[in-house]
Amino acid sequence: MKPRFLPEGPAVLISRSRSILVIADIHLGVESALSRKGWHFRSRTDDRLSRIITCIENTDPDLLLILGDLKHSVPQVTWQEARELPHVLDTIRKRVDLVLLPGNHDVGIERYLEEGELLPKNGIVIDGTGFLHGHTYPSPELAGHLILAGHHHPVIHLYDEVGCSLRGSPAYLLGEVDEGILQIPTVDHPTRLLLVPAFYEYAGGIDIRTIPESGISPLAKSIRIETAEVFLSDGTYIDTLGALRSECDPGSAG
Amino acid sequence: MILDQLDERVQQTLRRRGFSDLSEIQLRAIPPLLRKEHQILIAPTGTGKTESAMLPVFHAILKEGKSGGFQALYITPLRSLNRDMLSRLRWWCGELGLSVGVRHGDTTMAERRKQALHPPNLLITTPETIQSMLMGSRLRKHLANVRYVVVDEIHELADGKRGAQLSVALERIVEYAGEFQRIGISATVGNPMVVGNFLCGTRPFGIVEVPVASRLSLSVRFGGERFDSQVKLIEESINAHLASLIFVNTRSVAEAIGHHLIGRGDIEIHHGSLSKEVRIDAEERFAKGEIRGLVCTSSMELGIDIGHIGHVVQFGSPREVARLIQRVGRAGHRLDQISRGTIIATGFDDLLESLVIARRALRNRTEPITPPRCSADVMANQVAAIAVERGEVETETIRHILNRAFSFFGCDDLLDTCISQMEEHRLIRRDGDRVIMTGRARKYLSTNLSMIVDERKFPIIDYVTRRIIGTLDESFVIGWIHIGAVFITRGRLWRVLEIEDEKITVEPAPKSVGELPSWEGEQIPVPFEVAEEVGQLRRVRNFTEYGADEPSVDYIRRVLGEMEKNRTPVPTDRLVMVEHTKEGVIINICGGHKANEALGRALSILISARFGTSVGIEINAYRIFLRLPRSVGAREIRDLLHSLESEHIEAILRIAMKRTALYKWKLVAVAKKFGAIDADADYEKISLYRLSEHFDDTIVSQEVYRELFSRYMDVRAAGDLISRIRKNEIEVRIGPLSIIGSEGLFTSQDLITPAEGDQAIIGAVKRRLDAQEIILACMHCKEWKQRTTLSRAPDQPECPKCGARLIAALKPYEEENYRIIRKKKKSAEEKEIEAKMLRSANIVLSSGKKAMIALAGRGVGPEVASRILATHTTGDAFYKEILKAEKKFITTHRFW
Structure with missing residues (x-):
């Protein structure tokens, strides 16, 4: 299995016997939530949908797997979401089968999904690959697999000799996890994790260096830092997380 | 006789006031004003400008008879000026039987209501208050009676977006009142015609100007390079005159000088950060002659009356000719008197610049003002205002109003673009040719009455000493500051550990890892022309023609001699020196702030594109x-300067500016309009970095660029410099770091030196911990606790009640918890608290004072403290462990 990274998403295509297009954290309907916070923008749902369609057309997958947080508002479905979600889902369904791993923002999404589209919250193995939104402990069946997860919105800042040369770019983190922390059994294969960046373009993101301490999920804590690897949204390998952290460790000062 | 033309009642009042004759400005201004012509009046402060405008207005109101509503508006940029004008005009109005009132932000509700019911004949107000008055139907009715509008300190308003907004407001009043007479009162500017256009639009107007230069007496003195000697010179000046104003360029310098001189007892400080009461008290004491010196910033520039001023000291270069004239013009406040001022220069750049500016002032070479044209955010604001004022309105009506205002002549297409953008944000709706307000619009307008961008200030706290080392402006914080960011202020590098409660x-x-923006604070830009002339003065060296005294010339020659000895050429208006330093390259170029800003940013983006850094x-x-x-040195920079094409600069800058703090800050400000x-949206909720892309190619980002390229940088002057370099009129050479090159950059005028090196840091931590309050609490009998400081705590505490040594060391905020442990039934949470206290007592029992020290660390609990103790370090190393733990707490606890 080799992942194909799609910077136009960001999205990633996983192919074994089937090809699965994976998109994480779309946060449709964010505009109405922003509006309550004092930010008034027109809905960009159409732009996001056309980006999704582009990814589908560029890869012609057997399945589109949405890795959670398709919608934005919690704890209720907003008017904007109610208005826009059916159209978005129908447009996708016309092109490809879709499934959703519900995220913490997907409250109330069931009524917009058709039978078989909603996957279990604590993750699933499809075609040999594990999938999980990332805010919960994974199901034990994911042990020993590569687990793709969203929820963390990873981004990277890169520094050179003088200063910051790349700021807040979406990034992937690939590494082994500590099964003990995740409360899943240890099997003969190591369990690995691929954190997928957010598709949603307003996401500020979390600096990939700080994810292990971020405390936002069991997954974050379970990452084996020294060997974990960091990739840009087009698949460019940057370095190990351990090296990135030591090169710019806030604790090395003083 | 001019006096005879005035109404008899006005003449009588003049006589009662003791006016035997009129000043020059009054003599020249009154006749055209009596003919109802629009006029711009330019004269030194204190020559009776206000009366020259108001006497004809009083005359006319008396002649025409009082009507209901406001008959005359007197608009000033500041509330303090309003108060000053009120006390001045109240006497006249009282004598003449006219009513006068003031209305601005500080006006009480009762007073406002009174004005709505019984409008005074003359209303003194601010531009922003006019905006709010136009929102109310009753006040609009009163505004319909306006026949005369006086705009005071109009140069100040015209130069910015406040003025653009005011120019539309005047046209909106015309819609109700018909045409009225317009009178502008201005300080000296380089282009009085533009001031007139600004006030009157296409209506004809006249200018009455009494030049200020002929009344100026200016001298420049070198104050030495040390602050002590500079202050001594200020003192000499203060002692030589009865009443002096000492102008400085920044608040921190005002504080520093004040600190030095306050012991004298006859000096006060006056700047914008001080409370209104403190400022008014200082003004009054100065006016009464109780103090002889007032150290002030631009807060005292405008014409607030504080009595007679004998002499003005300008500490450090005034940066601009207009500023110098305005400030020195405050001295000698009687007719036919000379205004005397002394600039005390503080260094090489500063001295040459002061000489150049003083000479330009004497030659009446004031900078022109540049009112913003076609400013889209002002337009949006006024479209929303008109929509709210009328509920719904024809687009053509709005266009008609805007087209009469100078700020929006010929910006036709802009209106439709603005309306579409506002519609996108649901501020207005469009229905065919009509614009209709939405539910949000009224709330929007009440929070957007002003075009003044109010910047919050964020204190910067050094976590080692817990002291405030300075402040950052909101613009900088929004654009740059995130946890881990490194920035430069006061000439040093700082890393952000925490942003909380508006504190950093x-x-x-x-070392320099991270982005390296620098924060300079309140900088007044030096114009291109001044910087260029400084370059010329460095080359021609005709110092005495500039009136330099002997100590000044000696000092300049010493610096130039040193340059020669070091074989480092002196950069001039014809020579750009590119100098190597350990950390980078210095380009010595006499371009002034705005051109250098443009050039520096254009070069930096070229370098990062070419060299990938x-x-x-x-x-x-x-x-x-x-x-x-x-890898990038002076040679590469010189080549870049030669290959850069002036017509490409703007395009390069568009890319460059997008990444800056300033751009994002301006983008937010414009997007708000x-x-x-x-207005009160929370920035932390959204990635500004990503958001800014959504305004690409919209009118919002266009407005930001328009403003950046006209206000903050001078693309044209930068282009001129580059094309002169390409034509070899300006030579570019490479050299080692020179003393002129290093001036200003590495000699930051730091008044607070931050802790440096390990020793200093640990010393500071020890001091902080020693003073830390702790609670000692007996965990055995559970009946004794005591609040003390760490330094006073015994090495091995014992309970005076029961004699036990099981004493917990708690933080002051944990004191409350002590009563929990005496409870019979404890919740799970309370049990945990008890266990934590016991752990604390245990390590105090085993390690004594050392444990207490560790426990006093910020965010250090018993668990972390025992880890620190387990390192078995002593002395400085022990404190370093505490520091490390504190830092870890600060950098991680926001995620808990």
């Missing part, structure tokens, strides 16, 4: 400092 906690950053830049009027990696962002 930092530590000294040892990021670049830190710091600029002042005479040099650009580029922080670069070793379009209704995209509420």
